[in-house]
Amino acid sequence: MQSRTDLPRASRIIVKIGSALLTGGGRGLDQAAIAGWVSQIAALKQAGKEVVLVSSGSVAEGMSRLGWKTRPKALHELQAAASVGQMGLVQTYESLFQQHRLHTAQILLTHDDLSARERYLNSRSTLMTLLDLGVVPVINENDTVATEEIRFGDNDTLGALVANLLEADLLVILTDQTGLYDSDPGVNPAARLVVEASINDPRLADMVGESRSGLGRGGMITKLRAARLAARSGTATVIAAGREPDVLTRVASGESVGTFLIPDTSPLIARKRWLAGQLKLKGTLTVDDGAARALKEAGKSLLPIGITGVTGDFLRGDLVSCVDKRGMEVARGLTNYSADEARKIMRQPSAMIENLLGYVDEPELIHRDNLVLMNP
Numbered sequence: 001m002q003s004r005t006d007l008p009r010a011s012r013i014i015v016k017i018g019s020a021l022l023t024g025g026g027r028g029l030d031q032a033a034i035a036g037w038v039s040q041i042a043a044l045k046q047a048g049k050e051v052v053l054v055s056s057g058s059v060a061e062g063m064s065r066l067g068w069k070t071r072p073k074a075l076h077e078l079q080a081a082a083s084v085g086q087m088g089l090v091q092t093y094e095s096l097f098q099q100h101r102l103h104t105a106q107i108l109l110t111h112d113d114l115s116a117r118e119r120y121l122n123s124r125s126t127l128m129t130l131l132d133l134g135v136v137p138v139i140n141e142n143d144t145v146a147t148e149e150i151r152f153g154d155n156d157t158l159g160a161l162v163a164n165l166l167e168a169d170l171l172v173i174l175t176d177q178t179g180l181y182d183s184d185p186g187v188n189p190a191a192r193l194v195v196e197a198s199i200n201d202p203r204l205a206d207m208v209g210e211s212r213s214g215l216g217r218g219g220m221i222t223k224l225r226a227a228r229l230a231a232r233s234g235t236a237t238v239i240a241a242g243r244e245p246d247v248l249t250r251v252a253s254g255e256s257v258g259t260f261l262i263p264d265t266s267p268l269i270a271r272k273r274w275l276a277g278q279l280k281l282k283g284t285l286t287v288d289d290g291a292a293r294a295l296k297e298a299g300k301s302l303l304p305i306g307i308t309g310v311t312g313d314f315l316r317g318d319l320v321s322c323v324d325k326r327g328m329e330v331a332r333g334l335t336n337y338s339a340d341e342a343r344k345i346m347r348q349p350s351a352m353i354e355n356l357l358g359y360v361d362e363p364e365l366i367h368r369d370n371l372v373l374m375n376p
Contacts, residue, residue, distance in 0.1 A: 003262070004196070007236075007254040010169035012050045012131075014235075015041065016159035016226075020176045021242040022057035022089075028064040029057065029088055033243070035096050037174070040248035041136060042100035049252065050131045052166065054139045054159040055093070061085030086140070093138050103135045108142035114161050118317040121334060121370070124165050125362070128369075131166075156226035163235040167369075171230045172251055173223050174242030179259035180220060182207050196260045199231045204261075224261075231263035281332070283312020283320045283339055285365070292324045295331050296373060301364035302333065304353065307346035314339045322366070333371030336362040 017037060024030040041051050059078055062085030063071065072078055090106050097104045107127065113119045130137050141158055156173055163171045177185075178193055182203075185191040197204060204224055220239075227237035238251050240258025250257050287295070291306025302322060314320055315338050322331040337345065337357075342365060344356050350363035 012168045016054040019056040019060040023060040038096040056155045058082045058085040107139045156222040160226035160229035163230040164233040171237045227261040237261040282314035282318035301368040302366040304345040333366035
């Protein structure tokens with residue numbers, strides 16, 4: 001996705017909405033504004049798009065309900081505010097999406113959920129299942145239990161990590177600004193909107209500053225960092241004003257709204273680079289000729305029945321190498337089962353997994369979405 005004209009083809013979209021927008025500057029949840037974004041997401045769903053909503057606002061809403069005027073610094077107070085505010089946030093989204101006959105699902109994440117390989121796969125599997133079911137996942141950082149060491153730091157980063165997790169085509173960050181400017185528009189009236197730029201343009205770093213709202217932990221600098229993070233999986237980013245009429249549907253149609261940040265690679269190439277070079281191999285699966293052909297020629301997942309040997313001591317979510325009977329590497333991928341479990345189910349049909357292990361997580365040993373060919 002290298003230009004706005006490609007945006008109508010984006011099939012999986014992550015929408016991030018910040019605290020200042022959701023709470024009308026801290027006055028409590030802005031029901032009318034949220035209803036507008038929900039309506040636009042419903043329109044995108046109607047057009048066949050998969051949409052994931054990353055929503056801030058729990059702390060700000062909790063502050064409003066508790067009558068707090070300034071964001072607390074103490075972690076336990078932030079967690080208490082998040083606990084109170086999350087109730088209102090979830091109730092609002094559930095009731096508004098129900099008006100469009102859309103189901104929602106609440107997903108609360110911490111950094112550990114996306115850095116630990118097993119929990120990464122669990123998170124991905126759950127979200128992919130929800131999307132297959134037509135549900136709109138509503139994701140927020142789990143501020144209630146997150147400690148300072150595991151916080152994402154802001155939901156812009158969380159939105160980017162979700163884009164990586166799901167290999168999204170587009171990340172839309174809605175903010176209270178029109179987009180990214182070449183200088184601070186609050187200081188320089190002549191500041192110009194950056195309509196489009198490569199994510200690697202070195203001039204971008206000089207254009208951003210910290211948040212002045214005091215409600216969220218974001219700011220234009222975190223949005224730029226998020227866009228760079230999203231670009232690692234080939235995801236394009238649009239930073240736009242959330243109050244702009246029909247902003248989501250207009251962005252998705254390719255209209256020139258906000259700032260369009262172009263990634264430097266495609267999602268497929270980025271994922272291959274990540275699987276092939278950035279993770280450490282933990283084991284090896286030897287596959288028979290039929291499985292090797294299915295992987296190389298048909299783009300299939302790797303099933304237990306095609307495995308003839310298992311070496312190494314790996315866990316669910318670890319990266320393993322798939323080699324043919326001559327020892328030539330065919331593919332690499334993230335395994336859905338540990339080494340001990342793989343040894344128990346190898347050479348067996350997927351229907352036997354539950355009988356052999358006492359449970360079934362996935363019918364595939366490695367799903368094709370988590371597998372890359374090494375010599376295609």
